[in-house]
Amino acid sequence: MNSELIALTFKGLRRRWKEAVRVIAVVMISFMFVTGVLLYSGNMKKWQTAINKQHFGNWFVMFYNSTNKSENDVIKNHPYLEQAVTAVTVRSIEPLSVDSDNAIEAISATDKIMVGTMSDEFIKMGSIIMEQGHMPEADNEVAVDQNSLIQLGQGTDIGDILTINDTDYTLCGIIKSYTNVWQNGYRLPGVIVTDTQADVIADEITYIYAYRLRDFISETDYNTMYQSIASESGIRNNIAYNSGVYDYQSWDNERVNRYMYMLIMIIGIVAVTYQIIIYNRSRNNVRFIQKSLGASNVQTIIITFLENVVILGISAIAGSCIALGAGKVICLVLEHTKGVTFFRIDKDIYIKVIIMLVISVVVSIISILLSGCHKKKYGSNRTIKVTSNLMKKNFITSTATRLMRTDGIIVNILVRVFSFVMAVITVLCGIGIVTSYGNYKEQCSTSDSVNYMVDNVSTVPCIYYDSLHKLIKIENGMRYTEDSRVIPGCNEFNIADGHSARPYYFSGVKSGRSGLYNSANDDIINNLKRIEGIDNISYGYYETTRSFTWDNMNINITVNGEGRETEGGSSENRKYVFAGEYVDIDKEIFDILNEYAGGKLDFNALKEGTQSVVFLDADNNGEYDDTMKDGVTLNLNNYYMGNPFYNIKSFYMDKYTVACNKFFTDLISEYRYTIDSKDMYEYISDNISREQIIEIVDEYLQCTYDDPRDYYEKELYEDTSDPEYYEYRKELYEYMKAKYNLYMSYKRGEVSKEELFDGDLSWKAAVQGLWYRKYAYYSLLEPAASTNVARVIMLTDEIKDRLKYYVPEFGQYTIIGSTQLLQKALDNQNNVIKKYLFLDELPDYVTLKLRPNQFNIRYNLKSSFAATDNVVCSYLKTAGFDTISYSEEKNLLRQRTIESLMSYGVTAFAAIIIYMIVSMIIVKNRLEKYRSRLKLLSDTGAEKEQLVKICMYECIRESLWFIVLMPLELLICLVIVRRFVNRM
Structure with a gap:
């Protein structure tokens, strides 16, 4: 084959550049689609990891040194770890008050706020974000993380004055919380000062070194790696591991990814092959000319092959580059808005795109070989039998029908079958999506995690003895000594003498540590709302530190039947003594309680708090307390408030x-x-x-x-x-x-x-x-609130399971009452303090309020991709919550739902895209085929609007086979037809 023939062929391709560009554009879309799917599946795991690092910092281990400034040699020189980034704490201050002279010594270390500095590298490594203002630039300025600012209780706005150790500072910046989010975050500086000021106020220095993993490290068991580092370094207490990031196994569904890739590749190859075949058909006249000039069949096949390779090569390169570029831009925007870095193009993406290109070329060659060289000149000598007279009233329909018959019955049937099959596939996929999501919503309507705030001070539930239980008995709500009724102020009730109202502890029981005074602050709630994948947050009120009393109660409720003063007791078979769950009474919880109460409950009484339900569990000997009976008046005692006359400090202070x-x-x-x-x-x-x-x-x-x-x-x-x-x-x-x-x-x-x-x-x-x-x-003796126990219900595993989304932990005595009952108890306790200290109002930090200390969180489908359960549990654990997660048992259903939605969704989307592409190609080809006839009609007096209607008549009839997309299809067809007629 001579070079002039090849040159002539490519000159012809350039002359038909518009048609070539249209083909390239269609094929390019297919490659963009495939490349985009590959980018999505390849970066999902990286996205989940980046989200975790954003919440909990991009560090692997952290070392704290309060003795000197040196790093640990083992950690410093470990081959898996990068160079350390540093922070320093120079002083600790107390929450609520920063007056060191009056500081309460009983506050634990985790409640203290650390003052110090951070290096720029530390801030960058931890994705520490400034919400308002700036880092301190002058020695009288401080920047504070949101959690520490709330604990300080001295200001909330930029420009406020904060007093720290008798020194006034201007609040210049508010930082997104990290002290209550990161593992051991309470040891990081929550109040940031300048380096100069840190040197001035330093009195208890701790040097903090954070280490990242090197980028090439890719392990599956990071915890074992950490344990090895900790063991080799010889450090026990002054090292932390970023478990929130590295103990999480991200969701990565290989089956869905493989299905998506195979489906998209098949559809892409089909679309590419179809387009190439249509293009080759349009070149029949050129092939005839080439053969007339002396080209053999082999030469025309080679020329066709070269044209297809050029078109496919340009399309693949352009489509993949556009997809990669668009993916990069989208991810850069996402990274900028979310403050994370995760996007990476793996080499397997290029390999899979090349595989698709090769397969497309091979299939195209096979189709060319099967079709053979064209044996006759472009055109048809077939005659159409006219069965109707052409009149003005049927001019458009008759003409359109005659044009359609020129396509041949086989072609028309195949086109309509194709449309109908695509429609059926799309409808079935739509039904599958609705059904799968409906089943998911029905079965996943309950909470994924129940979280309740606890006190980190070791306390135990208690009632009071001596004056209360040795000298006093309770009958019909009245308190009596051995001789007479107890009236406040009587000598017989000499409760002040020798502090005889001492705590009475129960041995062998789990320490009760959850009280309404441990309510969640706004910072915790706002942080939760920002976590992606959370569908709903409902708030609850749960406590285990309030003690109960009732008429003729049995005080010997311990392991061996004898009460004794102890700090905890045996760790075996531990359980709470008293627990309370207070809910907004609605029909759902009322129906559950009323069922177990045998229909004895009254909705309004339960809602108002005059009626409640108590679940009674067996003690450690397997026995039930027979003094807790139906109809008993249950007294909710006040929290222990300390002694206003003596500043007592004790191990049990909460x-x-x-x-x-x-x-x-x-x-x-x-x-x-x-x-x-x-x-x-x-x-x-x-x-x-x-x-x-x-x-x-x-x-x-x-x-x-x-x-x-x-x-x-x-x-x-x-x-x-x-x-x-x-x-x-x-x-x-x-x-x-x-x-x-x-x-x-x-x-x-x-x-x-x-x-x-x-x-x-x-x-x-x-x-x-x-x-x-x-x-x-x-x-101590008057109840904060009282309620009638409508029914005492023996606790069973069935009840625990059914009420697990309401009550995190059941006790030996668990009341479920209304929030109105709890509000009454809180108000009464506040009034006791106000009345006896001659006050109209109490400071906010000591006022008991109906603020939630329990979060019931329900996730949505995004949680599988956004590591929601890991982020929630890790964050709330650091923030002082006990977490009970039920997400694991729902993840399988969630995964199957996602698999179904993605499978159905991708299939339906691909069917729609391919149908629209093929339909538009068919319309374009038919218009080109009808060009000479339409030109003849135009020359003989037909108006452009009539020509448009003739062409649209066929479009309307064909679109009926995919009626769901009919409006969109007709709109696109109208645009194509009008442009064609106007340019004709």
Whole structure:
């Protein structure tokens, strides 16, 4: 074959560049589609890993050194780890208050806020993001992470003044939270100062070294790698491992990826081959000319092959490059908006695209060989039998019908069968998508994880003994001593003496650590809402630190049947003693409870809190408490508030006790360390009103003596056998009488409070003591709220399973009540403090509020790709939550649903795309075939609108076979037809 013939062939290809470009564009779309799918499947795992690193930092291990500035040699020189990035903490401060003189020592290390600095490399490595403002530039500026800012409680806006260790700083920046998100994040500096200021205030320095894994490391068991590093380094407590990132196994469905690749490749090859065949048909006239010029069949086949290789090569390269470029741009935008880096083009993508190109070329050659060289000149001598007369009224339909018949019956049938098959495939895929998603929604309507906040101070549930259970019995809601009814302030109830109201601990039970004072702050909630893959967050209220009492309760509820004071007990068969779940009563929970209660519940009573349900579990001996009965009045006792008269510090102090003691200390700070050394008793004396004095003294006199005058009459002593003792008792009688008369004069308004409290007859100490007894009575013995137990239900595994999305952990006694009952209990406890400390309002940090401490979280299908369960569980664990995850048992269903949706979706999408492409190609080819006839009609007087209607008539009839896409198809056809007619 001579070169002139080849040159002539390619000149012809250039002259028909528009047609070649259209073919290239269609084929290019196929390659773009395949390349895009490959990019998606190849980067999904990288995306999940990047999301984890964004939340928990891009570090592998972190080393803390508080003794010197040096790194650990083993970690520093480990071949798997990159060079360290650094941060430094120089001081710790307390939450709620940064006044070191009044700091509460009982706050644990995890509650402290660290002050320090971070290097730029550390900030970059951890994806630490500035939400507002900037990092400190002057020594009087600080930047604070959102969690630490809430704990400080001193400001929330840029420009606010924060006082840290008696030094004022301007808040210049607010950072996205990391101290309550990262593993051991509480050890990182949450308050950032300049390096210069850090040197000035440094008094407890800790150097922090964070190490990344090298990029070439790709393991499946990172935890074992970490354990090996920790063991070799000899470090036990001062090393942390980023488990939130490296213990997570990302979702990577090979079956779906393979299906998508094979389906898209097959459809792409079919589309490419079809387009090449149509293109080759359009070149029949050129092939005839080439053969007339002397080209053999082999030469025309080679020329055809070269043209196809050029078209396919340009299409593959252009389509793949466009897909890769578009993928890169999209991922760059996603990386910029999400603050992550993950996009990478693996070599297997190029290999698979080349495989598709080779297969397409081979199939095209085979199709050319099968079709053979054209044996006759382009055109047809076939005649059409006309059976109807052409008239004005049927001009358009008749002409369109005659044009359609020129295609041949076989071609028309094949086109319609193709359309119908594509329609059936699409409809069936649509039904499959709706059915699969409907089944998923039905079976995954429950929560994926139940999370409840706990106190990190070791506490145990308790009731109170001595005065409560040794001297007092409860009948019909009344409290009685061995002799009489208990009234606040009575001598028989001397609860203040020797602190006889001590905690009574239960041995062999799990420590109760969840209280409503451990409510989640706004930062935790906002962080949760930002996690991708969460469908819904519902809030709950769960507690295990509040104790219960009821009439004739059995206090011997321990392992061996005997109560004893202990700090914990055996670790075997541990369970909670008291647990409470408070919910907004709706029909769903009411129906469940009413079913187990045998229909005894009243919806309104349950909602208002006057009625509740208690689930009773067996104790460690397998026995049930027979004093807990249907109809009993259950008293919800107050939380332990600490002692406002003594700043007690103890191992069992929880956050609420610490907050109360801090509040008491702050309240009386103006009375302490003065010349008179006044304390809380002085605070009471100064603030108690006349009415309150009369109330408590009269109450004391009435409940202690049959006649108030017995206050002094009891001192009468008529035996004169011992003159000295007789004189002592006589003086005492006169003293008590004078003191009583002084009080009566005060009651009548004849003397002032100062006169009542001063002098030898002072009532000051008595009033102080009586006021404290009254406070102690209401805080320790009067319930915060009471409710009627409509039904005591024996706890079973079935109940635990059915209510697992409501109650995280059941106790031996578990109440399910309404939020209105809980609100009443919280309000009453707040009122106890306010009333007995003469306040109208309490500070926010010590006020009990109905704020959620339990999150029930439901995920959506995105969770499988966004590592949602891992992010939620890891984050909430660091933030102080116990997490019970049910996501694993749903992941299989979620995975199958995704497989179905992707399989059906990709199939339907591919069917629609291929149908639209093929349909438009058919329309274009038919228009070219009809060109001479349409030109003839135009020359004989037919208007352009008539020609458009003639062509659209055929389009309408063909689109009926895929009626779902009919509007879109007709719109595109109309555009193509109008452009063709206008250019004709």
